Amino acid sequence: MGVRMECAMPETSMQGMKMKIWIDADACPRVIKEIVFRASERLELPVCLVANSIMEKHHSRLITSVVVAEGFDAADDYIAEHASSSDLVITADIPLAARIVEKGAVGLDPRGERYTEENVMERLSIRDMMQELRGAGMIQGGPGPFSSTDRRRFASSLDSLLTRMIRGRR
DSSP states (O other): OOOOOOOOOOOEEETTEEEOEEEEOSSSOHHHHHHHHHHHHHHTOOEEEEESSOOOOOOOTTEEEEEOOSSTTHHHHHHHHHOOTTOEEEOSOHHHHHHHHHHTOEEEOTTSOEEOTTTHHHHHHHHHHHHHHHHTTSSOOOSOOOOHHHHHHHHHHHHHHHHHHHTTOO
């Protein structure tokens, strides 16, 4: 059983909304976490990392961690349960993204693509189809390696998305 610590952090109030950034931390690239941490400090936004393994300590009052029990989708379930409609969730997990979008929160892929009502179900269908093809041995592998272009795209997307959310637009 994992250690569970609540994301007891200051919530940032912007035009009447309370906002947090959630990171599905198990598979999130370190460079993406660092970009989010810098944005958190610059904008005074709280960040909560959720994973099923112990993470390194952070020295910011704005960054907290939750370690959930090991198990399929435990971190996803925690995020989906605790994220609110004013929050931003960073995840590469498409089923979690679908749950987040359905809840009214904003989802962002670590490669900089925003999950929306218009695209998340299509992405979920493609994911399922690719899983079936891999299971049948018809294709191999997954997404390509994370690149500097992905990092730049994410940083740009995060910056513009946070600016819009702070101004009360989505």
